[in-house]
């Protein structure tokens with residue numbers, strides 16, 4: 001088996017700790033029981049080597065032997081290809097999982113991240129609020145009816161959707177009890193707690 005390595009920043013300021021996206025990859029490896037290493041890349045000085053792996057100069061990226069993959073979503077799908085725990089092999093369940101994985105990125109995070117940026121930059125009238133509200137309300141409607149997004153069990157789609165929704169400001173936005181209990185339930189998983197604690201320790205070691 002080739003070696004999985006998650007490339008994370010060596011250090012980040014306090015604010016993003018616990019939310020930097022290498023956590024998604026750590027969490028997936030923990031869920032799937034896939035052995036992995038974590039390597040650091042400088043946060044302050046993004047080298048040419050960094051850009052070779054992540055053309056936007058961001059983190060994380062994943063290497064699997066000679067293979068190098070950027071975008072946390074692509075990394076998650078790569079890991080899901082190695083483990084049925086993350087991605088069911090039944091074609092219908094696989095399609096359900098895939099569509100909700102992309103929905104987390106392209107229907108929810110696509111709105112929640114720009115909305116969050118406007119919020120934290122102190123914009124008076126956040127023009128994205130209505131858009132985010134409608135996306136969150138639709139997710140709430142779905143989560144009222146089911147425990148998991150796909151395949152009637154935990155999959156990589158839940159990992160990603162919960163990771164997108166667990167951002168404090170997004171959670172504080174309106175009253176959505178099904179979403180709240182979904183995020184609480186999913187982030188209560190051993191694998192999430194381990195990945196979160198490991199990321200916090202990784203950055204704390206660099207202080």
Ligand SMILES: N[C@@H](CCC(=O)N[C@@H](CS)C(=O)NCC(=O)O)C(=O)O
Pocket residue numbers: 019020021022057058059060070071072073
């Ligand atoms: N779409 C990318 C986003 C990556 C991303 O936003 N990375 C953040 C950390 S979570 C980052 O590198 N921020 C510093 C920067 O953009 O310079 C992914 O999902 O991998």
